[in-house]
Amino acid sequence: MAAFQEDLDPIWDDMDRAMGQLFMMGWEGEEVTPQIRSLIADYGLGSVILTAKNLKSAADTARLAQELQIIARDAGHPVPLIIALDQENGGVNSLYDEEYICQYPSAMGVAAAGSPDLAYEVANATAVEVSSVGVNMILGPVLDVLNNAQIQPLGVRAAGDDPHEASQFGIASMNGYKDAGLTTCGKHFPSYGNLTFLGSTLDMPIITETLEQLSLGALVPFRNAINAGLDAIMVGGCAINNKDMNIMHACLSKEVVDDLLRRDLGFNGVVVSECLEMEALNVDIGFRGGCVMAIEAGCDLVLLCRSFSVQKEALSGLKIGLENGMVSVDRVRTSLRRVLKLKANCTSWEKALNPPGLKLLSKFHESHHSLSTRAYDNSITVMRDNNQLLPLSHTMSESDELLLLTPLLKPLPASAATKFLSEGKATAIDHDRWMDRGSIMSGEGVFREFGRQLARQRRGKLLHTSYTANGVRPTHEHLIERASSIIIVTADATRNLYQSGFTKHVSMMCSLPTPTGKKKSLIVVSVSSPYDFARDKSIGTYICTYDFTETAMEALVRVLFGQLRPQGSLPGSLRKVAKAQKSRQAWLVESYSEKDINSLNTLIQTVSKASVPGSPSPLWGATALSFSLSDPAIAEAHFVVRNSSTGALYGFCATYATATIGHIGALFVDPSKRNLSIGHSLYQRALRSLTSRPGLQSIKIGTRLPGIYPGVPSTEGSVPRLRRWLGALLPPAATVSSHQFASCIIQDLHHWSPPEQVVKAVQRLHVDFDLIHGLGAFDDEVAAHISTYGSWEQYKLYTLALADAEACGVVPTQLLETIAPLGFKVLNSFTDLGYSEDEDDEELNEEPEDMPPVKSIATRKQWLEKFRQEGTAIESARMAMKVFEEARQ
Structure with a gap:
């Protein structure tokens, strides 16, 4: 290491060269441009980021990386360039080559497979592939924790919402990268997992969690990865606003970088800023000032991805800051030492100028392709199949028509569809199967091959059309009427709300019985975030693939037709909900008495007022007396959960029994006390009461009188x-x-x-x-x-x-x-x-x-009073149906 430092002494003396080592820059174009050549040769740029816009194929990438390194060597760089790449897999891959580069599941898809060993294998194979073409740094693993997964754009790029699971899979991936010779860069510190978005493009997303909350959740994977040997960390471009901090840009803040990351978490590696080419930063600070702030905050590499003018402005800003004393020479040298140490661990001139290229890729392609298939097969998750619609080969006849409804999406960067579009024509690779560009709408071709695979697999008729924010159109209604089974594909429906609305509309249509009395089968497939309908139990069959690459869709087809048994499970807390029963609090359940009448009336009113606007409460018109039948042939036993101090009722359950049949007639809980196991405690007490009755043969939910009248059309004004x-x-x-x-x-x-x-x-x-x-x-x-x-x-x-x-x-x-x-x-x-x-x-x-x-009623007034009470009592059956599932929880 001493000899290495001696060779680098001239760079440390030339501050222009030294400052160039503190930047990572990119450009647009598949060839070396005069701009990127100038940045390397004239400004001493030490690190380059490649994106999908730079890369055509594995062979071209190897050639491009080699050319960049030759420019650096010829310009007198004592050490090679860092060449970084985003290759997270799933939907975020910069490099795609169907012949040499394999596709693997996203971070969440790998986590769904449930095996850290598989995460290591996938990361290692990914690193072998990209290092073969000259890449020496991967911008990963993603270490974010999705604390609020439903609205976060990060989506399946993160492993899930459990910090310890995110740590486990993140570290496994990190080790896979490192063992293949890549340097790693965890992201996005402190977290992109629970951001608040204000809506404007000029507004930075905001972290509102306190430091204590961050420490217990979002920072856990970063802390553990640092202890496991993480090389670099990217600090995010977000604001922080809580009782401890009020920070405009995290990557420009000394509190975040020097204090929180370095001092509190003990990180001594390279800190990379988020790309500073942000509109909000340009408006708030300016690129020159932003660059100086990033270095002063403790960043070692300032990332600027595209604009040559912005890149030169940032370089000049750092030079001005150094000249006027805002940035010290020692500060530059501190970052320089970290960057050079990082380079020494991942590259050399021998390695940089001679990437193994296609020869090594060919050697591993077969085993990597097998790994890709295994990874996707293990990740596909069937969260629910309540009506046992799978496999389709068992539930559909050849004469049945299958309808596929898909959203219009842009092809993923790593896909044959994207490659075909970028080339504008078919190539030696068989992309003809993907689309006839003149006959379909933009975005429709993404799922066209998926539809063809479905049709080939079932050897029956398949109908396929797309849907948009325009909702259910007459064409959709006609096709739904024809089909016996429908598959709807969604992608981030929690953010693309039109997809959620469309799916629920079609679900309602499918629930209507056909003239034959049979309902249509509906299968919903999420090809991105599993949170789309994870907790929506009205969707009876729900499958998650975590991305919509060709390999994922092929695995999905095998699952749909029973050729593959799905092994995946939902990540994080969703997995825990699915695998482990929720712990329950035992509440004291007491018998109902006359002293509870006023409290029960109050509870009924509270429940009624909490009903969904526009939907009448099932308890409308009911009173405490509604649940007393006063029939000697029917035994009544009602139960309550009572606050003994205030007399308030938190829940009520009515039971009735004849000689042989028991009924749980009504069960409802104060809306403010739901999901606390009150309903479960009442339900269990009701069961014990009924089952203890001698001679009882069956127990039923609801009453004998489920009378409903939905209304009279207001247009009938003539009567x-x-x-x-x-x-x-x-x-x-x-x-x-x-x-x-x-x-x-x-x-x-x-x-x-x-x-x-x-x-x-x-x-x-x-x-x-x-x-x-x-x-x-x-x-x-x-x-x-x-x-x-x-x-x-x-x-x-x-x-x-x-x-x-x-x-x-x-x-x-x-x-x-x-x-x-x-x-x-x-x-x-x-x-x-x-x-x-x-x-x-x-x-x-x-x-x-x-x-x-009515024989037993002597007068009209007595008849009305008697049956008014029973009539309102039967409304409680609707409440029992509505809240029964919730109450049992």
């Missing part, structure tokens, strides 16, 4: 009396009358017919109704009406009820002279008839023949 009569059944969100409704129990629905008096009464209003059974009767007209005038929960309850044709039916009601229906009503062993107490409604209130025959 105000009818609207008032039927409107008594409506909840507040759609009501035309404030009156409550009553329920009339009919014990044997199959042998029931409306009383003659009732038939005459409604016929005088020119209204007709009928009773229909089964999903076959649930045609588009019924579905459209309920979807329009009811809530999602109501629609689901209709479909669930009608699935049991023996027990349930629908009464459609309509004006005889119109086609448009007035309403539909689910019937179990009962029907609901609306009665108004409005004295002006004489026709319905004063004619005794309109009252249904």
Whole structure:
């Protein structure tokens, strides 16, 4: 090392040359330009970054790197250039060559495979490939922790949201790079995993976490990688605003670089700034001032990626800062020593001027291709397949049509599609299969080959079209109607919200029963962030591929058709949720008593007010008395979670039992106390109570009266009396009358017919109704009406009820002279008839023949009171359905 320092003495004396070693610069173009030649030869530039815009193929990259090193040698550089590359795999690869460079999963894709050993193998193979073409520094691994993964643009470039998992896979990748001879540069310090974006391009993204929060999460992978021998760290271009710091640009701050990174974390390696060619920095500071600030903050390499004028401005800024004493000579020499030490560990003139090139790449290509296939096969993740739609070969016949719906996306840098577009024509590599450029929209070709592979695999008809922010168009509706199964591809739907809206719309359409009574199958595939629909349980079959490179799509096809058993699991906290049951807090559950009436009324009102705007609460109109049936044939036992100090109720569960059947009729929890296991505690207590009853043979969820009325179309203004009569059944969100409704129990629905008096009464209003059974009767007209005038929960309850044709039916009601229906009503062993107490409604209130025959009720007032209570009680069944899954958690 002493001889090495002696050889470098002349550079240390020539400060222009010394300052050039403190910069890393790039350019645009596939050939050496006069600008990059001048930066190396005239300004002593010591490090170069290559991007996808510089690289055509492996052979061209090796030639280009060699030419750059020759320019440096001929210009008198005592040490070779650092030649750096972003090659993160997945969707972020600068170098692509189908014949020599293999494709591997992204950081999150590798983490999904669950093997740090695989992470090491992938990183090592990547490093062997890029070092073969003259690269000696890789800008990786990514060490960010996705604390807020759903809105972060970093996405699958990071391993996940668990800091220890990010450390484990990051260090494995780092060791893989280093063992192949590359120098490593972890990024993006202190973290890009939880940024706040203000919206303007002139605004820097902001870190709002405190130092304590950062230390416990985001800094963990950096700390561990430093201890494991990380060579360099890139400091991000973001602001920090918390109680400890108020920093405009992290990479320009001494607090971040010298204090936090070097002093607190003990890092003594090279610090690389984020690219300073940022609009926000130009407006706030200027490139000259920014360069001086970066060096003074403690950065050893200042990154400037493209603009020759900006690069010269930064060089002159550092020279001015050195001349006027703002930057000391010692400060320059300190960074210089770190940079030269880094170079000594990763390169030499012999190595730099003689990259092994295609010869070494050919030697390893077969084994690397096998590794690529294995890595993707192990990463593909089937998060859910609730309805067992996979494999498609078992659930689709040859005559069934499969519809593929894909977003319009730009091809990834490392893809045959991008290579074909950049060349503008087909080459010796068979890119013809990717696109006929004149016949498809821009971006559509990305998934065209995927569609062809699907069609070839199933040997059946495949329909494929794209979707955009314009939503579901008539073309989509027509194709969905034709298909029996639909595959929707999404890419970062949490940021591209049109994809989320489109998918949910199609999901709703698929949930509608077809004329045959069978629903269409829907499979959603996320080809980027797995967080798109990770927690959306309405998407029953959900697959994650983590990128949409050709290799990933090939693995996906094998999974879809059962040729490959998916091995991947969701990274970080998502994996833990999937593999380990959530720990639960045990709450004291007590029996309900009369002293709880006021508290229960308060709880009901709280739950009702917390319902989704525009969707009526399932508890609307209910009171504490609604849950007391006062029927000697039915045993009641209700339970509460009570705050014994204040008397407030946090949760309520109603149970009923006959001699042989038990019912959990209602279960709801204070919205502010949900996800704390209160519902689970109530549910378990209810089960123990019911199962302890002698003679009980079965337990059911919900009550015997799931009566729903979704509404009367407001366009029927010509029949105000009818609207008032039927409107008594409506909840507040759609009501035309404030009156409550009553329920009339009919014990044997199959042998029931409306009383003659009732038939005459409604016929005088020119209204007709009928009773229909089964999903076959649930045609588009019924579905459209309920979807329009009811809530999602109501629609689901209709479909669930009608699935049991023996027990349930629908009464459609309509004006005889119109086609448009007035309403539909689910019937179990009962029907609901609306009665108004409005004295002006004489026709319905004063004619005794309109009252249904109920033997045990002596007077109309008693009938109304009795069945009003039961009618509101049955609304609790809807709440049980809506919150049951949540409550059990």
